[in-house]
Amino acid sequence: MKQRFKKLVAIGLAAMMTLSLAACTSGNESSSSSSEEKQTEAGSGKIGVAMPTKDLQRWNQDGENMKKQLEEAGYEVDLQYASNDVATQVSQVENMISGGCDVLVIASIDGESLGTPLKTAEEEGIPVISYDRLIMNSSAVSYYATFDNYLVGQKQGEYIVEALDLDNAAGPFNMEIFTGDPGDNNCNFFFGGAMDVLQPYIDEGKLVVQSGQVTKEEVSTADWSTEKAQARMDAILASNYADKNLDVVLCSNDSTALGVENSLAANYNGEWPIITGQDCDKPNVKNLVAGKQSMSVFKDTRKLAEQTVKMVDAIMSGETAETNDNETYDNGTGVIPSFLCEPTVVTIDNYEEMLLDSGYYTEADIK
Numbered sequence: 001m002k003q004r005f006k007k008l009v010a011i012g013l014a015a016m017m018t019l020s021l022a023a024c025t026s027g028n029e030s031s032s033s034s035s036e037e038k039q040t041e042a043g044s045g046k047i048g049v050a051m052p053t054k055d056l057q058r059w060n061q062d063g064e065n066m067k068k069q070l071e072e073a074g075y076e077v078d079l080q081y082a083s084n085d086v087a088t089q090v091s092q093v094e095n096m097i098s099g100g101c102d103v104l105v106i107a108s109i110d111g112e113s114l115g116t117p118l119k120t121a122e123e124e125g126i127p128v129i130s131y132d133r134l135i136m137n138s139s140a141v142s143y144y145a146t147f148d149n150y151l152v153g154q155k156q157g158e159y160i161v162e163a164l165d166l167d168n169a170a171g172p173f174n175m176e177i178f179t180g181d182p183g184d185n186n187c188n189f190f191f192g193g194a195m196d197v198l199q200p201y202i203d204e205g206k207l208v209v210q211s212g213q214v215t216k217e218e219v220s221t222a223d224w225s226t227e228k229a230q231a232r233m234d235a236i237l238a239s240n241y242a243d244k245n246l247d248v249v250l251c252s253n254d255s256t257a258l259g260v261e262n263s264l265a266a267n268y269n270g271e272w273p274i275i276t277g278q279d280c281d282k283p284n285v286k287n288l289v290a291g292k293q294s295m296s297v298f299k300d301t302r303k304l305a306e307q308t309v310k311m312v313d314a315i316m317s318g319e320t321a322e323t324n325d326n327e328t329y330d331n332g333t334g335v336i337p338s339f340l341c342e343p344t345v346v347t348i349d350n351y352e353e354m355l356l357d358s359g360y361y362t363e364a365d366i367k
């Protein structure tokens with residue numbers, strides 16, 4: 001695979017062999033390992049964690065969980081947020097490299113924009129884990145830890161099919177579509193997974209998109225911004241729904257769903273539509289409880305952090321990390337070995353069990 005990563009693995013294996021040999025021959029002396037060995041040991045070293053922004057709730061959770069779990073495992077952590085600004089993230093990653101990080105865990109703002117610092121990482125033998133979002137066109141990426149992104153979209157599509165009983169009801173039903181930032185590779189999977197389910201109903205005329213906006217480019221939302229989704233929904237409502245009901249809005253995630261919900265609250269008097277989302281962000285769970293959002297897809301960031309820490313441990317000890325998908329995610333330089341965590345649909349019927357009983361939120365968080 002990646003040349004430098006291989007080198008690190010080789011160093012790690014050599015270190016392990018030295019350690020076990022030392023353990024066999026001289027008992028306690030095995031603790032006097034060289035500094036090179038220490039660098040590749042699980043539980044010691046410095047890990048850079050680059051998160052896109054604090055503005056969207058989930059990344060705060062991701063960052064906190066990663067820091068906590070990495071520190072519990074014994075690592076020093078350099079955690080940075082980049083305010084959704086690509087240049088800031090580039091310089092943060094550069095600083096992580098010059099600051100001596102042994103592994104980089106990166107949730108990119110734009111999957112294509114980290115080429116230069118990642119080239120340096122590769123040259124210096126610093127392995128990179130793509131976190132949640134796949135970094136594209138860089139051979140520096142060793143692993144990808146994420147949720148099953150296609151399944152997220154598929155679950156949203158299936159929810160709509162069931163909620164409107166599309167296989168039996170006559171329709172037609174009016175639908176609008178919102179996805180996220182076009183620079184986020186996940187969008188292709190969220191949008192693709194949902195549209196694979198819904199497109200046949202659009203083709204047969206059971207679902208009608210009155211705005212005519214159906215391509216990924218037309219329905220994308222820069223930066224996954226709530227305000228931008230709200231502005232687009234304002235325009236769609238004004239031009240198409242003055243005298244029509246809107247039955248359903250497919251939203252790829254909660255920040256876009258929130259914009260849609262804000263717009264509807266201000267501009268729409270018809271029957272409240274079915275609205276999908278993803279992340280179980282606090283304002284959206286409140287809307288779910290208030291009947292303003294129909295579902296969200298819960299991605300337990302604690303589990304993603306856990307899996308990513310396992311990857312870090314494996315890399316640091318020169319082992320191969322556990323993956324469960326080695327064919328889906330090609331970043332343009334080849335398939336990146338991936339671990340996909342499982343997303344769960346959350347509705348009014350199971351939110352207490354999934355979000356409160358599991359300790360993810362307290363009642364106060366979502367009241």
Ligand code: BGC
Nearest residue numbers: 056132133184186224253279
């Ligand atoms: C994540 C989603 C999130 C979105 C906006 C995506 O890459 O997978 O969970 O809603 O970014 O932050």
